[in-house]
Amino acid sequence: MSAPLENDILLRALAREPVPYTPIWLMRQAGRYLPEYTATRARAGSFLALAKTSALAAEVTLQPLERFPLDAAILFSDILTVPDAMGLGLYFADGEGPRFERPVRDEAAVRALTPPDPAGSLRYVLDAVREIRRALSGRVPLIGFSGSPYTLACYMVEGGGSEDFATLKRMLYSRPDLLHRILEVNAASVATYLNAQIEAGAQVVMIFDTWGGNLSAAGYIEFSLAYSRCVIAQLTRENDGRRVPVILFTKGGGQWLEAMADSGCDALGLDWSTDPAAARKRVGARVALQGNLDPLALFAPPERVRGEARRVLDAFGAAPGHVFNLGHGISQHTPVESVAALVDEVRAYSRKLRAG
């Protein structure tokens, strides 16, 4: 039996219930802009060792909560744990992004893919979830996450990050059958993985579709959204007697919000290119909205950060169903005092806004 949740404002906002202030958490809030994160990572030896050592992953997950009164913790992990558990050999070259030793590029490699058993090769993630829940002791809810089936496929086929994902696109346009097969395996894997996180204690889950925005409108529906929808349909939607909300975030997906809102998710993540008022008008009251300050606005002096925070809050308005966040992960060189100013302003100004 878990400790009762002291701060459930995130869950209430995601359920579009009235709340006294707008909850806030930040994508990549446990990250390199925090000196204590850098220290723990140095102890771990590498990013991957940090992500794979449950005790250290739990430690960094909690660090931002010690500094800022955030309304949620988000599991510290990598977006590519699932294909790594499939045996693709995830590694990080010095100062570069993620790469796979064995990218999935031909028919044989595609046929060989099978969904990993979370209790086996992903056990370190579930251990971290359990450890974080214990350490949180009901302070705030814990958000679990996964990359979307399409975003995982982007890395799996390309072998790493890319400006244009030309290898992936070549498969998409030349052999869509192969890509669909990868996406089926990914969707089954992600659903099982997220359910295991929920069973281990995740109270919210988020699907990060970082690269869905590189598709055409029709391609997005066919290759990304269809598989995120399939994941969402398979998820356990209750934990400790409360609904487990699902947040779907497609970076660059601002043109497709109506379709995304019909995916079965509870909330949409918005990047900073989307006008909040226009988004609300387009999706109506079907889903909550999360976002969407430009992460680089945090490079301004604190007083300007506060001004930008108020602009975002005003644009979303006082209607129920807004979770404050950045429009993308926080940047490495973000000044810590800007984050403090942001969290403080969102709390204070949204109280006034919601009190009318």
Added chain:
Amino acid sequence: MSAPLENDILLRALAREPVPYTPIWLMRQAGRYLPEYTATRARAGSFLALAKTSALAAEVTLQPLERFPLDAAILFSDILTVPDAMGLGLYFADGEGPRFERPVRDEAAVRALTPPDPAGSLRYVLDAVREIRRALSGRVPLIGFSGSPYTLACYMVEGGGSEDFATLKRMLYSRPDLLHRILEVNAASVATYLNAQIEAGAQVVMIFDTWGGNLSAAGYIEFSLAYSRCVIAQLTRENDGRRVPVILFTKGGGQWLEAMADSGCDALGLDWSTDPAAARKRVGARVALQGNLDPLALFAPPERVRGEARRVLDAFGAAPGHVFNLGHGISQHTPVESVAALVDEVRAYSRKLRAG
């Protein structure tokens, strides 16, 4: 007195007049996917020498027209000629994108900026325009172009390309007054530059806002669109007794089409993320639309390329006002036979589509 225009189908489509088939040209159609381009570039010694030698720039401009029955030529030039002419020192590091020796990052550098005189430091561009017009001899119209004031500012402040343009964004959020000053100078410079191209013979002009999509919705209106609008308002709109249409293209700008359509332009360029039918519904008959095949679709076998071309044509439909193009510049390794198949299919299929 210029030769009369034999193929004016692009101009008619941009004016939203009925046409027997959908005109096609390709962004970066004179480029590295063509062996003859690579040969001329090798003769020039470097990309910049090629762009700055009018006779060679004219030569490569005409090359794709010898291979494919395209409906327009577009001036071969660099997007950063204007800041180079301001004295910022454009150069290309080996295998990398453009860089400036003297980026504009502080108050003194901003105050020192002045619009260049096209007849002086940009004369090589105008000479190329005149030479191309002579060589075209009325075959198809010539499109001139410039980077948008905002996109030029991105490179000028950052000093080159960037994943997130953090330096530019820091100025935007910390010292918006400095950025506005740069944008004012850029808008005046771009207007003068495009008018000089029109006077030299450009029959259409296009504004490339490659980086406008990195802004927030409100930021786009304030820092990009306001200045493109200001450029458009100053343009000479007639040449040889015909209207000179203006095409505005913001990569990643699909959420802002309504505002863009009110900028005074004649046509909007669409990247491949925008659904053509949805775009037409949103902007009505105010502007023509240009686009929007994913450039990487050209990596598929020719038969699949033809299928993708038909999908795009069907999505735009038979209403007047569509110019076929890619959603971004053509990629370096594109197979030439895919381009041939694309141009052929667009011509043949759009004739049928438009014949009803």
